[in-house]
Amino acid sequence: MRITESLIYSRMRRDTLATQARHDDATRPLMTGQKATRPSEDPAYAQEMARLDRAMARQENYRGVIDTLDRKYQTIETSLSATVDLLSQLQTRAVQMANGTYNEEDRIAAGVEVADALATLTTLANTQIDGRYVFSGRAENLPPFDDAGNFVGDAVGRDIPVADGVTLDGDFPGSLIFGDLATGNSTFKAIQDFQAALESNNVDDLKTLVGTFKEVHDQATRSWSRLGSRRDELGRLSDVHLDQLTLNQMLSAETSAVDYADAASRMRFTEDAYNASVSTSQRVADLMHKMLNL
């Protein structure tokens, strides 16, 4: 091939610019700490990063929902714990009062205590979070029980998405814990009956109520146990999300991580290539200058 001076200069200019561009490309990962900063640099990488970002955002969000649900369950658990304690005390009291060693005066005095216990139970059943009744299910704007002890809340509750394709029951209807007058296992009715039996000094009724208290106590205890299972499930799901989140964070870090040794050596290589290109251009230019001086 016939080589002309303008061809030499044109090549020198083009090759030097190309080595400069390669050097710029090689320094970018080191400057930004990212494998690519534009999707067109590596479309597959951009897609993978988008997928991981999406998965991580979703896992963070699920964990937030689980935390919210667990805070609600904690409040329910506090109420349930107090309810079970109260029913234990009432059950013990019923056994005592059904015993022949107590007289009418003692029973009337105990009736006052039981009235207080009924008021406490009503307060527990009306537990609220931010003005919403926790035992009313979806009808959270209304108290779960009417004055007679009928459950007037929502017994269905709502599903809360806690993982992809997985929902948990987000509510704990009061009827599960305190029973419902309509179904005959009402805790409120048991206490009211207890109070009436004490006031009327009806030992036979009191003896019957010992069994009733065992039932409503067991009912509350079973609910507590069920709540515990739900909290365990929430904890397990939260851990799964945390594990997945950690895994995705690692994958994201690995995917986007710059191999600094490789990047530094590429930068050094392109730097040397650029320097070589510039000095070669200089030498060729000197040579051509000398030749023309001849």
Next chain:
Amino acid sequence: MRWSLNALLSTGANAMSSQRTMLGVYGKNITNASTPGYSRERAIQTDMGWGLGSQIVGIDSLRDTTLQKSLLGSAQSFGFESARSRALQVAEPVVNGLDGSGLQQTLEKFFGALQSASANPSGLSEREVVLAEARALARSLNDAARGLEDARQAAADGAAQTIQTINAIANEVAGLNQQIRDIQGTGEPGHELVDQRDQLLAQLGQLADIDVVPVDGLITVTLGSGQPLVDGTSASRLSMTGGGSAPIGLQLTRASGFAQDVPSPERIGGQLGGAIDARDVTLTQSLAQLDDMAFGLAESMNAIHSSAIDLDGGTGSRFFDIPADAKGAALAIAVSADIVDRPKSLAFASDVANGPGDNTALLALIGLRDLGLGASGLTPSQGLDAVTSKIASALSAADTEARASEARFEDVKAQVASRSGVSLQEEMVALTEAQRAFEASSKVIQTAEELFDAVLRLV
């Protein structure tokens, strides 16, 4: 054979004349060594026969028409890919989620807000967050659509600018054709004018796919479609039709006033074809994909929301305001005025009897995240992925092709330069050689004079 002294004088004189011409040619080559598009010249020297010496019968310009044709082909390919790359680069920031921001993140935050609200659907603060994220999503979609529209407009502006340049070059080529015809009529080769014309054709080759056909000493330049852009000494005028939301159309108007559409404008090649292809294929399809995603999401949300129950027990309204069809949906989407500042108007319940904490409709809204929506049947995030992927892949391919075609273009340019360019070394050697030949020719005349003197002294 007998030589007369006069013949010796003529031989020397003719040789000096030839060498002087050659010195002039070499000098011209040297002074034009850096003139863009200059093709080196060579004097054609022939023997005039006994007693006459040599003569210059013409001056040839060293150019290779095959290489010139190849140069046009590689120029149009480079022009096409580089213009396509430039046009798509404008759109890339719109879909770049690698910086931690972008549509995908906004979409995920919106569904995240709905999901958070599912645990407390009657909570006003949760509802405020849903509305804030819905507004952010609508704004992001508006911005993305505007960004893609701006990129389309920039490509259209680039195409319009290229058309102006094509028309200006076509006029110059037609003018040069006229000048070349005139000068060649006087017997001059007009190499300078041909060089200028070749230079313009090389520029034109980058702007559009052209074919150059020599006709009666002039040239005809046709577009890839076969329509004449320059026909001898008259130039046609290229103009743009369509634009806006419609695809770009091209029309070629001949000097006679006859106008004809250029078929498949995106296939016109060169920078013009690249800009049109980026605008009317990649960017238009990306915008349509974004519109489809926005429309599909908004339609589905509206269908659920307008049949659900709000916090006050009333029937819900539309969630998003959108146009009647998908076209322009991403640019126009907005949170419905019925709910935008009224968190209680968010309808998350399916039945008023279920109470204000009912989240049945809200769960259906959340479910849209993983449902295929719109005409494409893609989930919203898949729809956005498709937009990103389309632009990123097209840009990546255009960049790769632009680099490859630039290398081919530079190679052919080097071959052209190798054939037609001036080598200063070569010209200096030739100049020295011609100088020495000129001196030697003068010696012939000097010798003839001395011989004349010697003969005259004998008389």
